[in-house]
Amino acid sequence: MKIQNMAVVFIIIILPISILLSVYVKGEVEVIKRQNKYDQILSESTYDAVKAFKLNTVNNSRSTQADSIRRDIKASINSFINSLVTNLGVSGYGTESIKPYIPAIVYTLYDGFYIYSPTINLETGVYEHIIKPYIYYSIRYRIDNYNDVVINYTLDNYIVVYGIVNGNYVSRAGYLENVTDISINGSQVTYKGTVITDETAKQYYIEAREFTQWINDNLAEKITPSNARKIGENDETYPEFEGNVTDRILNITGSNDPQREDSAFNVHRREVIRLILQDNLNSAITSYSANSEALGTTYNFKMPILEEEEWNRLIENVTMITFMQGLPIGNKYYNGYSVVSCPKNKEYISVDSIYYINEGDSYYHRIDCPEIVNENTLVGYKNIEFERKINSNLGEExxxxxxxxxxNACYYCIINSNYESQPLTSARIQAQYNAMGRIRKELYKRGDDLNKD
Amino acid sequence: MGETLVTVTAIFLAAILMFVFPLMTVSERSDDISELNVQTLTSQFVDNIKSTGKLTLTNYDNFVQSLGATGNTYDVELEFKILDDNPGGKDTGSGLDKIGENVYYSVYTSQIEDVLYGSGSSAGQYKLKEGDIVSVNVKNTNTTISQMLRNFFYSLVGNDSYTIAASSSGMVTNTGK
Structure with a gap:
């Protein structure tokens, strides 16, 4: 065969291969680009929803109470879906076109969480997206017939206990603090050696001490993770906690201080919250997968595996997780989720979310800001109090x-957060303990009623 | 004579078609794949900053290293737009009925690197807060094989003759600690 013929044969073989390959690679690039775009849209829409949630809670004085918060969440979900359809460019079709691709939305709050997912609406009998009843981070511990309690955990050291303790029915709630850290001498209260000056904060420390003492006397020696039981007739154990008979999670001492991240109490608390979230979310998504034809999709919805770091964010703050699955993108289906936390809310205040004002300047600061002028006049407030809100006294017009x-916000520590953090002096520590105690005491908690009788 | 000319032309054409053409296609595909890789890396990098509220030195180094693993060198441009909370209300009476006045100031790669590689307690990470905007642009600075081959046939010169580029941006959703 002549060389020319060989060349022609070669080109006949190579040309289609290379064209096909290039089309395929271009297609793949498109798919990945679209996937990145959808990821971005999802996270932006989730952020919009969190922002809506924040704005609504700022302007709603009863936002922590059950019915009121459902209204805020409904509004937040609406803004999520509106934002999503607008960003995806399908706003013309209305919100119903996108809903089938959302298997679940979760709001984790201070002591429990809401799941928004499709299920049968018992009022109308229609299969549709609804906000399911509030689920507490609660777990049952059964030791014997005389000691059988349910404990509700929260994002911090507050717990609610109800059930049978030493044969009597009790229901109590309170903060756990290491008893030896708090000393009460007449009207003087000290916490970790620092005198508490704020009256409300004093109340917090006195009540926390009393409650923790009660827990230490009645439950500390009995409860270990292996006592955890699933709710139901046959007292099934949790395989995750089986065999852990040594951790006295409620024995609050210096080595099991609820203020320390690595204490047995905190480790167990996180595991419980994670387990309950995972179980409920998984069952919501799986049940939708089985019934998704009702909304016109046949995609096999599955709960994705969340990364460790995302779980940490979930159980440290009020957070919103959104899932979007089954949207066709080129030769495969989109499957993504987004976790966005809301550090400014009325539900839960962490140590980092307190801002301090002092008499020396007209700025609010973080506790370790080098620009604080007058340390002795520091007073801490919740970060959400510095947000702009609507003056409700003036009416709509x-x-x-x-x-x-x-x-105003300090330019050193709040607007640009890259500052040389100062070691905490005793005046700053005092301001921090005062603020922490006062703010915790003032927070509305759903378990507060239990202590009233 | 005529026969020889045809043969020489044929050999010349055959050489181009058999070697240069496949080489060009393959190298262009390789650039496409690099671009895909770079695009994904950049999105992940920006997503991480957005969700954690900070850029750590480890993440930045990892990002630059992973980019390098595609076999090219890149120019990474970072821009953080920092939201100024204060204008728009507190002092000026006229701002009371307004909403949505957001003022930003920008910091760029060299300023961010100064903090990352700086000293003191704030070094090693650049913290951002909720509401700030992150944007990252990446483009290649070396000449890739496909660029070289293309320049052999039709030349494209100038500073902006990159083939691999990626960008990603978004609003920070979490205040870094």
Whole structure:
């Protein structure tokens, strides 16, 4: 064969291969680009929803109470779906076109969480997306017939206990603090050697001490993770906690201090919250997968595996998780989720989310800011109090925005957070303990009623 | 004579078709795949900053190293737009009925690197807060094989003659600790 013929044969073989290959690679690039775009859209829409949630809770004085928070969550979900359809460019079809691709939305709050997912609405008999009843981070511990309690955990050291303790029915709630850290001498209260000056904060420390003492006397020696039982007739154990008979999680001492991240109490608390979230979310998504034809999709919805770091964010703050699955993108289906936390809320205050004002300047700071002028006059407030809100006294026509505090954000520590953090002096520590105690005491908690009788 | 000319032309054409053409296609595909890789890495990098609220030195180094693993060198441009919370209300009476006045100031790669590689307690990470905007642009600075081959046939010169580029941006959703 002549060389020319060989060349022709070669080209006949190579050309289609290379064209096909290039088309395929271009297609793959498109798919990945679209996937990245959808990821971004999902995370932006989730952020919009979190922002809506924040705005609504700022302007709703009863936002921590059950019915009121459902309303805020409904509004937040609406803004999520609106944002999603607008970003995806399908707003013309209305929100119903996108809903079948959302197997679940979760709001983790202070002491429990809401799941928004498709299920049968018992009022109308229609299979549709609804906000399911609130689920507490609660777990049952059964030791014997005389000691059988349910404990509700929260994002911090507050717990609610109800059930049978030493043969009597009890229901109590309170904060856990290491008893030896708090000393009460007449009207003087000290916490870790620092005198507490704020009256409300004093109340917090006195009540926490009393409650922890009660827990230490009645439950500390009995409860270990292996006592955890699933709710139901046959007292099934949790395989995750089986065999752990040594951790006295409620024995609050210096080595099991609820303020320490690695204490047995905190480790167990996180495991419980994670387990309950995972179980409920998994069953919500699986049940939708089995019934998804009702909304017109046949995609096999599955719960994705969340990364460790995302779980940490979930159980440290009020957070929203959204899932979007089954949207066709090129030659495969989109399957993504987004976790966005909401550090400014009325539900839960972590140590980092307290801002401090002092008499020396007109700025609010973080506790370790080098620009604080007068340390002895520091007073801490929740970060959400510095947000702009609507002045509700003026009515709808004369809408006006007001601030609860007139201080501006410090340019060193709040606007640009890359500052040399200062070691905490005793005056700063005192301000921190005062603020922490006062804010915790003032937070509305769903278990507060239990202590009233 | 005529026969020889045809043969020489044929050999020349055959050489181009058999070697240069496949080489060009393959090298262009290789650039496509690099671009795909770079795009994915950049999105992941930005997503991480957005969700954690900070850029750590480890993440930045990892990102630059992973980019290098595609066999090219890249120019990484970072831009953080920092939201200024203060304008728009507290002092000025006129701002009371307004919403949505957001003022930003920007910091760029060299300023961010100064903090990352700096000293003191704030070194090693660049913290951002909720509401800030992150944007990252990446493009290649070396000449890839496909660029070289293309320049052999039709030349493209100038500073912006990159073939692999990726960008990603978004709003920070979490305040870094």
């Amino acid at each position: 004369n809408k006006e925005y007001i601030y609860e505090h007139e201080e």
